[in-house]
Amino acid sequence: MxxxxxxxxxxxxxxxxxxxxxxxxxxxxxxxxxxxxEALVRQRSREYVEAFKASGLSFQVAYASKAFCTLAMCRLAEEEGLSLDVVSEGELHTALEAGFPVQRIHFHGNNKTPEEIQMAITAGIGCFVVDNFIEIHLLNAIAKDNGVKVNVLLRVTPGVEAHTHEYISTGQTDSKFGFDIGNGSAYEAVSLAASQSNLNLLGLHSHIGSQIFEVEGFQMAVERVAAFAVKVKQETDVTFQVVNLGGGFGIRYMDGDTPLKVSEYVKAITDAVKEHFAAAYTTLPEIWVEPGRSIVxxxxxxxxxxxxxxxxxxxxxxxxxxxxxxxxxxxxxxxxxxxxxxxxxxxxxxxxxxxxxxxxxxxxxxxxxxxxxxxxxxxxxxxxxxxxxxxxxxxxxxxxxxxxxxxxxxxxxxxxxxxxxxxxxxxxxxxxxxxxxxxxxxxx
CATH class of the missing domain: 2.40.37.10 (Lyase, Ornithine Decarboxylase; Chain A, domain 1)
Incomplete structure (x- = not known):
């Protein structure tokens, strides 16, 4: 072994x-x-943070708590300067009980219940990752009832099929997650979200899969998300402050698995962001990622x-x-x-x-x-x-x-x-x- x-x-x-x-x-x-x-968890966390610091871009590294969520793990993530990605009331409750800074909590999920949304708004979390048209209306209505304006990212599917198991591949067109760029639903979602009185549209989210051993899929996702962002900016004057490129970075389970170093994944992503956003964005968006498996x-x-x-x-x-x-x-x-x-x-x-x-x-x-x-x-x-x-x-x-x-x-x-x-x-x-x-x- x-x-x-x-x-x-x-x-x-x-x-x-x-x-x-x-x-x-x-x-x-x-x-x-x-x-x-514990030392290896901390080492992996620091590898992400240091790699992004080296890029010169503004960033957040959000630990994907679905990989392993306990009170102690939430505390460790906070100590290492990470943000936190949650996908249920249970994960959110765990984060809150651990005293995790609420502004660094991001709430995911393709079917958030009204009760979960209310819980997250009451807590004052930093951002919702919105997955569908129903959620846009529901989130805006609940935020309005609470007299607040909430930050949102729109999850988009860039049409990238990562080299991974079909059950954990999420960036392709045929997916339960997100708004598809190719068929126009992502563009429609931007227009709708931007018009809502109680939503602050921060940017976009993209996640192409899990246990990925190469950088080409991430680079292609950045290229397609950037092209979409540029189109939106030119046609609607909506500028995205944040681009979240998800997680999916692979680890070695068996002899023959060939994951890259954390720094190699991060450099490929940040170089692609600089290349594809620079022409239309005088200030590059803040880059978020969501490693889970590759940290724990x-x-x-x-x-x-x-x-x-x-x-x-x-x-x-x-x-x-x-x-x-x-x-x-x-x-x-x-x-x-x-x-x-x-x-x-x-x-x-x-x-x-x-x-x-x-x-x-x-x-x-x-x-x-x-x-x-x-x-x-x-x-x-x-x-x-x-x-x-x-x-x-x-x-x-x-x-x-x-x-x-x-x-x-x-x-x-x-x-x-x-x-x-x-x-x-x-x-x-x-x-x-x-x-x-x-x-x-x-x-x-």
Whole structure:
């Protein structure tokens, strides 16, 4: 397994992350366990900020909290000078409870409810990213009722299909998100939004997909968004102060994945902005981006305890762990691939090829197909790397399995940031109607 961030193998042959022995973490917190390398999260955050500073452009780097949203993560993002992208009342509530600066919160989503909009307006967030015509009217009406004028970006689809999984590709014409530039709806949206009394149209938003390993898609998106912005300026005199180019920057999950350095992505984007906006804009727009996976993805490791195994001669050997699709649904959803190692015997030589099965009652609950490991024994600890993004965030209680704890590790210190769910948590919201309540025995 490739060692990310502060990960290393210590003198005992144990995987160590953030100066913490994973065997000791298992003893203290149990498994499954999400482990977050705090130093690597901070490093990735700073790489974005420093790269944009080097460009000379005004900017905001907004952490896409959908990747991993907890109180502690919101605080860390604030400390690193990031803004915050939220997409639901739950993410917004988490940000507010963490004390995140409201003016640096951006609210996304293709179907914001009136209640969510009211909550965000009451909080005084910095910006709404508007996704459709209904939302333009709804947001303006609620803002008017509150006697405020709110900042908005219009999400546009530039017709760029990034090289990514079809379920996470969002910049193409056929998408549930945004106003299409090609068919004229984006132009119509600009005219409508600009005419609303309680909307302040700051600019445009574009997002072309996720887990992208090249810069050409971003460059093409900038070119098309800029051409649209220039057309709007020339024909309507509406000038955009902000252009948000989304996220989607890839990370290394497996050998063969080839993400670029953060600075390379940022330079390609900012150079394209300078090239394509300069002719019509005397002052270049402020550039926003929304990295999520590339900030937390490779900083996360999930630790499991090995349980049973099943060897089918001539076919494969299944090794089952105490987690699965409830803590990592991505293999089932996207056929995502991961690397792994035995955390308690990290220096042992590879002896067998096995497939890692989860414990859910589903044939599709497989975490990894065909991974090479030392001889695996019951009780071994399996560490799966790069689980920081969309693992805890997408975890479920399927089969009424408890969601794992989350710990931050840094310089030899571990801190619980999400407690493991208890069995009482599982039934905490359950109710039994009076008509089916268990009746006392007549013989009592």
């Amino acid at each position: 490739f060692l990310h961030g502060t990960s290393t193998i210590n003198a005992q042959g144990h995987l160590e992350i953030g100066g913490c022995d994973t065997v000791e973490l298992k003893e203290q917190y149990g498994t499954p366990l999400y482990i977050v390398d 993805g490779d900083a996360g490791t999930t630790l499991y305890t090995v349980g049973t195994s099943k060897d089918i001669p001539g076919v494969r050997k299944y090794v089952a762990v105490d987690g699965g699709m409830t803590d990592n649904p991505r293999p089932a959803l996207y056929e995502s691939k991961y690397e792994a190692t035995l955390a308690n015997r990290a220096n042992d030589s590879v002896e067998e090829t096995v497939s890692i099965a989860g414990k859910c009652c589903e044939s599709g609950d497989m975490l990894i197909w065909d991974v090479e490991l030392p001889k695996v024994n019951t009780g071994d600890l399996l560490a799966v790397s790069c689980t920081g993004a969309y693992n805890y965030a997408m975890a479920s209680n399927y089969n009424r399995i408890r969601r794992p704890a989350v710990v931050f590790v840094n310089e030899g210190q571990s801190d619980i940031v999400v407690r493991r769910e208890s069995l009482n948590d599982i039934v905490a919201n359950d109710l039994i109607p009076a008509r089916i309540q268990k009746q006392p025995s007549l013989n009592a």
